[in-house]
Amino acid sequence: MAxxxxxxxxxxxxAGLWLLAAPLLGVINAPAxxxxxSDPRLLALTHAWVLGFLGSxxxxxxxxxxxxxxxxxxxxxxxxxxxxALHAVGVPVMVAAFLRGNFSWVAAGGSLVxxxxxxxxxNMAVTIGRARTKDAVAWAFGFSAFxxxxxxxxxxxxxxxxxxxxxxxxxxxxxKVHAHLGVVGFYLTLLQGAAFRLLPMFTLGDVKNWMRVxxxxxxxQAGLIGLIFAIAEDIPVARIVFGATxxxxxxxxxxxxxxxxxxxxxxxxxxxxxxxxxxxxxLAVAIVLGLMLAAWPDAGDGFxxxxxxxxxxxxxxxxxxxxVGGMMLKIVPFLVWMRRYGPVIGKEPVPLAxxxxxxxxERAWFELHLLGLVLVLLGLARSEAPWLYAGWxxxxxxxxxxxxxxxxxxGHLWRKNRTLGGNAV
Ligand code: HEM
Numbered sequence: 277m278a279x280x281x282x283x284x285x286x287x288x289x290x291a292g293l294w295l296l297a298a299p300l301l302g303v304i305n306a307p308a309x310x311x312x313x314s315d316p317r318l319l320a321l322t323h324a325w326v327l328g329f330l331g332s333x334x335x336x337x338x339x340x341x342x343x344x345x346x347x348x349x350x351x352x353x354x355x356x357x358x359x360x361a362l363h364a365v366g367v368p369v370m371v372a373a374f375l376r377g378n379f380s381w382v383a384a385g386g387s388l389v390x391x392x393x394x395x396x397x398x399n400m401a402v403t404i405g406r407a408r409t410k411d412a413v414a415w416a417f418g419f420s421a422f423x424x425x426x427x428x429x430x431x432x433x434x435x436x437x438x439x440x441x442x443x444x445x446x447x448x449x450x451x452k453v454h455a456h457l458g459v460v461g462f463y464l465t466l467l468q469g470a471a472f473r474l475l476p477m478f479t480l481g482d483v484k485n486w487m488r489v490x491x492x493x494x495x496x497q498a499g500l501i502g503l504i505f506a507i508a509e510d511i512p513v514a515r516i517v518f519g520a521t522x523x524x525x526x527x528x529x530x531x532x533x534x535x536x537x538x539x540x541x542x543x544x545x546x547x548x549x550x551x552x553x554x555x556x557x558x559l560a561v562a563i564v565l566g567l568m569l570a571a572w573p574d575a576g577d578g579f580x581x582x583x584x585x586x587x588x589x590x591x592x593x594x595x596x597x598x599x600v601g602g603m604m605l606k607i608v609p610f611l612v613w614m615r616r617y618g619p620v621i622g623k624e625p626v627p628l629a630x631x632x633x634x635x636x637x638e639r640a641w642f643e644l645h646l647l648g649l650v651l652v653l654l655g656l657a658r659s660e661a662p663w664l665y666a667g668w669x670x671x672x673x674x675x676x677x678x679x680x681x682x683x684x685x686x687g688h689l690w691r692k693n694r695t696l697g698g699n700a701v
Contacts, residue, residue, distance in 0.1 A: 280340055281615045283356055285686075287336030288608055290364055292682055294328030295601075295675045299648075301371075302668035307661045309652070313584045314451060320374035325592050326458060327367045327389060333600045334466065335359070335396060337607060338417070342400060345473050346407035346414045355399050362392035379438035386435050390428035397421040412490040416469020419497055423461025430454040445508075452507045455588070460500050460522060463596050464559075468493055468529045470603075471552070475533055478549055478606050479540035488532045495525025515570040523563045530556055547638040551602030554646065558594030562587060582656045589656070593671070594649050601641065601678065609633050609685050616688050632688055637681035644674035 301321050302309075308317035339356050343349055350356065369385025400421040404414050431454050437443045443450050472483050483489065499521030506514035533556070537545070545553075565587040613629035620626060648671035655663030 280343070280350065280353065281611045283353060283360070284336040284340040285608075285611055285615065285689075286357075286360055287332050287339065288604060288611075288682075289686075290360070291329050291332035291336060291604070292679055294324060294332055294367075295678060296672070298324040298329050299668050299671040299675055302652075303665060303672060306655075306664035306668055309585055309589075309656065309664055310582065310659055310661065313588070314448070316374050316377040318585070320371045322588065322592065323367070323374060324371050325597065326463075327363070328371065330463065330592070330596050330600050331363065331367070333604055334463070335363070337470070337600075337603060338396070338400065338466070340607065340611065341470060341473065342403055342417055345417060345470070346404055346410070348403055348407040350399065351402040351406065352399050355395050359392040359396050359399075362388045362395075366392065379435050383432060383435035383439065386428075386432050390432045393424050393428040397425045412486060412493055413469040413473055415490075416465055416493055419493070420462050420466035420469070423457050423465060423500075427454060427458040427462055430457060449508060449510065453504055456500070456503060456507070459591055459596070460496065460503075464526065465493070465496060465500075467596075467599055468496060468526070471529065471533055472536070474603060474606070475536045475549070475552070478542075479537055479545070480542045481536040481538070481540035483532065483536055484539070485532055485535070488528050492525045492528030492532065495528060496522050497525075499523075499525060512570065512573065516567060519563075519567050519570050523567070526559065526563070530560075546605075547635065547642050548602045548605035551598045551605065551642050551645075553602075554642075555595045555597075555599030555602065558590055558598060558649070562591040562595055565590060582659060586653060586656045589652060590649075593652075598642075598645065601645070604682070605633065605638055608682055612685050612688050616691065627688075632685045634681050634684055637677050637684070640677035641674045641681065644670055644677060648674055 298321070301324050305317040305321055308315045308321070311318070335356075339350060339353075366385045366388030370382050370389060371385075373379070373381030373385055400417055404410065404418045404421075407414055410418075430450065433443055434447065434450055434454055437447055437450070472489050475481060476483055499518045502518030502521060503515065506512075506518050537549075537553070565583060569583050569587055609629050609632040613627075613632060617626035648667045648669075651663055651667030651670055653667075655661065655665075655667055
């Protein structure tokens with residue numbers, strides 16, 4: 277566990293760098309949010325979030341949680357370090373290349389990221405394969421590993437296609453397929469499973485209806501397969517039907533998650549869990565926007581252009597960043613505590629893990645991030661760049677608060693033994 281704590285903390289450290297870099301890119305490129313969805317500056321911004329911050333934090337979480345989720349040691353911990361190195365080098369190359377509009381270099385950086393992600397999927401699949409029992413959570417991890425592989429292969433082909441056309445048909449269709457494979461297939465599927473290990477742990481509540489968890493997962497998987505087919509064949513009715521199937525699956529998961537919260541024995545809902553729940557709220561908004569775009573794809577330019585950007589923004593910087601950021605607030609202090617104080621319990625006074633973070637900075641991150649989301653959405657709705665600048669700058673401020681909080685927690689790793697007073701156990 278201690279070795280895996282170091283691995284996950286390394287990934288979370290990388291996520292911290294991107295948590296600042298990604299919204300800074302938003303400030304610098306704010307006007308690009310009012311243009312086409314495949315503007316290279318917007319693609320750089322998107323991947324700074326999905327691969328830089330969300331990817332690093334999620335892999336940090338996966339390498340720690342997978343063993344707990346399936347009751348089996350991670351198959352190849354060393355491969356996870358190699359994956360970390362490939363990701364740490366590949367993502368900045370990709371983002372810089374997107375900014376310069378150089379798709380040969382996007383493909384070069386992307387190939388490192390893609391190989392790393394394929395190794396991660398293999399590591400996850402073998403670990404899950406070795407597990408004796410496989411519940412809905414294990415299946416969710418397995419499905420998300422599959423979709424991750426599909427996403428990065430599609431992304432790599434899209435990058436090559438921009439430099440030398442290799443893909444048949446319309447590249448916009450491939451772009452939509454790639455984006456939904458990544459966001460719904462990898463991230464949402466993973467959260468749909470991980471939530472039912474994390475929420476009971478953090479709230480001391482119980483999952484009562486595992487059938488509902490499994491059914492929710494089944495609906496999203498079936499809906500996603502259908503949605504990809506509907507996008508590829510450009511059948512609007514099928515897009516709505518399969519989009520609604522995904523929404524139904526997520527609603528089932530949300531209702532079971534709510535029953536876990538209601539059965540909680542820990543009365544206070546802390547900022548980490550609140551952020552996770554707000555992420556679910558943002559996801560509901562993204563789903564409504566997505567269904568509207570599917571139903572009226574030809575509605576005026578104003579709606580379809582900023583509607584598509586708003587859809588991606590609410591899903592990625594709203595739903596995913598809040599849920600993953602909330603998860604980090606709970607996992608990072610625990611990992612730091614385990615690594616620094618785990619080996620000396622009983623030998624010297626140690627603080628409680630819950631005393632490592634600053635509740636004030638946690639709230640500052642959460643509230644500023646929410647405010648930033650609202651400001652950016654106002655900018656998109658009114659097509660006015662000043663709101664976008666204000667929104668992204670507010671998200672930068674949120675990230676600074678989060679980094680100060682995580683820096684304070686990480687500081688314990690280097691802390692020498694000293695008398696810890698009232699909080700010691
Ligand atoms: C989980 C990982 C990933 C997710 C969630 C993801 C998500 C997305 C999203 C949402 C878009 C649309 C952005 C927009 O329209 O502004 C996009 C476009 C794109 N992605 Fe990714 N991506 C991932 C990984 C990758 C990787 C590893 C590569 C390269 C190897 C890649 C290459 C591309 C390219 C080239 C485009 C633009 C395609 C075009 O406009 O022709 N992506 N991605």
